[in-house]
Amino acid sequence: MTSIQMPQLGETIVEGTILKWLKSEGDHVDRDEPLFEISTDKVDTEVPSPVAGTVTKILVDEGATVAVGTALMEIDDGTGAGAETAGAGAGADSGGDAAVTASGAAGPAASPEAEAPAAATSVPAAVGGGAEALPDRGPRSRILSPVVRRLAAEHGVDLAAIAGSGDGGRITRKDVEAAIATGGGAAAPAAPAATPAAAAPLAQPAPVPSIAAAAGEDVQPMTHIRTAIAQHMLASVNETARAWTMVEVNVEHLVRLRAERKDAFLQQHGVKLTYLPFVVRATVDALQAFPTVNSRIDGDNVVTPRFVNMGIAVSYDAGLIVPVVKNADVMNSVGIARAIADLAARARSHQLQPDEVQGATFTITNPGPYGSLVSVPIINQPNVGILSLDAIQKRPVVVEQDAIAVRHMVYVSMSWDHRLIDGEIATRFLARIKLNLETWDFAEDLGL
């Protein structure tokens, strides 16, 4: 099969007009026999055939002006036969004549037009793509902007779980960022495949089985942030082999130190001194001593960062969020206190950036101020451990020389993923934190 193209007759010529076809589909042509007349800016001329064969297709109408290089016609010259055109496979010129004429009856009119509808139907399918699967929450709820598509793909966000805040229910960039910030993004690239299935029931307004609201009950749709948290929590419970270990820590000297220095600290550094910076410091050291606890599972690999990005669980009006103190391993207590205060304040005023809630290598939750004595937290994937700092309380304890004394005590516990960590590591890790908290002198670290 030879394709005849619009020739370039002169270096400045970019297009030409077909004046007249000298051959019709099905006609036999000899080599150098004129095929058609063309008119260009420089010259009008006949174009001869470079091959002998049968005209199988004429692609351009008389009078049409087309660019140089555009395919104008096809001639079956016996090479590469049968590739596309039915009936054009015959080798003999004379035999092919009749056959091609027969197919030519349907061929010429159908070919160019057949392509147009095909292209037209393929466009909506391609563009609609994933959007088709989204719940219909308004006239624009299935229109996804480029940035929304990109962010969703990069972070494995399930868009079906997001109720858009834009006009007509459109999902905006901010909606996606909020979902990412609350853990709506999948932990690993593998997750997105699984997420929609898990998310589907949550995305429905009426889960099954549904109990109709009775008098005295208020019904409100779950916010997309709540939905994202729910997915994230469920996924963790389903995918991790969670175990739990607790130690009790004597924090008497920390309580005294804080009471003594907290006013000066606030004055000097502009943020309140809590126990959290001490715990973060002690934990960073333990993570460096037991790097497995700082690592994550990625497929068949274990990824162990040399740095520590400490996630701090923060509750706020919309739910729960985990801002990250990046590179906590190079900070002292002052830096950590400042970073936590800044992140927590911005979390509560909804001003965190997406990258500030990503990349945690370990997480600490701190329900103590609300009074909880012992907590069993859910692991914040892809982390393999989450530390819980519960309430500090005065308790009677046995001290040196078997004396019973009143001391400030706290239960520090960790939920850990038994897929990667074993009990020995988990326990030694917690013992290290206990030792650090009970023996380190944080006074100098406070920069006062």
Place this chain on the structure above:
Amino acid sequence: MTAAKAKAVEAGAAGHGAEPRGKRTEDGQATYLIAIAEALWEEMERDERVYLLGEDIGDYGGAFKVTEGFLDRFGPDRVVDTPIAEETIVGMSVGSAMEGLRPVAEFQYADFMSSGFDEITTVLSRYHYRSGVPLPVVLRGPSGGGVRASSFHSINPEPWFAHAGGIKVLCPAFPADAKGLLKSAVRDDNPVLFLEHKWIYRRIKEQVPEEPDFLIPIGQANVRREGDDVTIVTYGAMVHKALEAADALAQRDVSTEVVDLRTVYPLDEETVLRSIEKTSRAVVLSESYRFVGIGAEVSAVIAEKAFEHLDAPVVRVSPPNLPVPFSPTLEDAFLPQVSDIEAAVERLSAW
């Protein structure tokens, strides 16, 4: 003559001092017009090759009094009154630049640059390419509408000349930018079109640096106001409209970023794209025509290079390709107003 002189001073810039700096306000602020005059004065004092030519720029001090006092200070060899023949003004500029001078030509209105169109687009823009000889020519002219000056005195010709390719096109919005950019233009070895928006001339004043080498780099946009929700990309007088709209929008919790292009050619794509990456929404605001205008080009750059960052369509706010009307009512309807900008930003932020 005496009457004409008196009238000239009255209509001219504040004060009677020969040096433009003497015309600053008491607290040292300069209007856009005075800042431009300072730039010319300082560059003429710095470099003897710099000279001015144009219609009525000498004795009369220029149509808008930018060059008032220059003839007395620099003399008729360096402040040259020309006939009313714009093509000749450009031709003289080209010829003297070939011989090593650094002409700064004034057009009474930027509208009349089209009378020199052939010299500008065919000769000035291409001569360096053709011959290897650079032409350090600056063409200045008051552009823009909003001052009830009708269709012959309100044009924004920047797209015509940006399209020519070999000419840098500057459209500053603030006095300090105008001064720094004009000084950069005079020192640039390439042809530069410097469009002074006449609506800004005496309306906007600010503290303007006095260091002799204070320069604003050509081709560098400036984020005039930071915001998170929507970016307005604009230049010239529309920067002030955009800032006013942004203030009003802030009251309604819409955070608007305003990017002042300052130079429209070459375009600072980086600054524009960084802003779109931040906000994902763009209003491209221009006083030049909508069709094939500067706004069209900026929109195309955003669509082409920031596609994956867009969360909404790029919206242009700009006048239709029609003559600038004389009727105040019609001119207001023709030009983008603060309320138009607010409406566009609000529509877009809700999209």
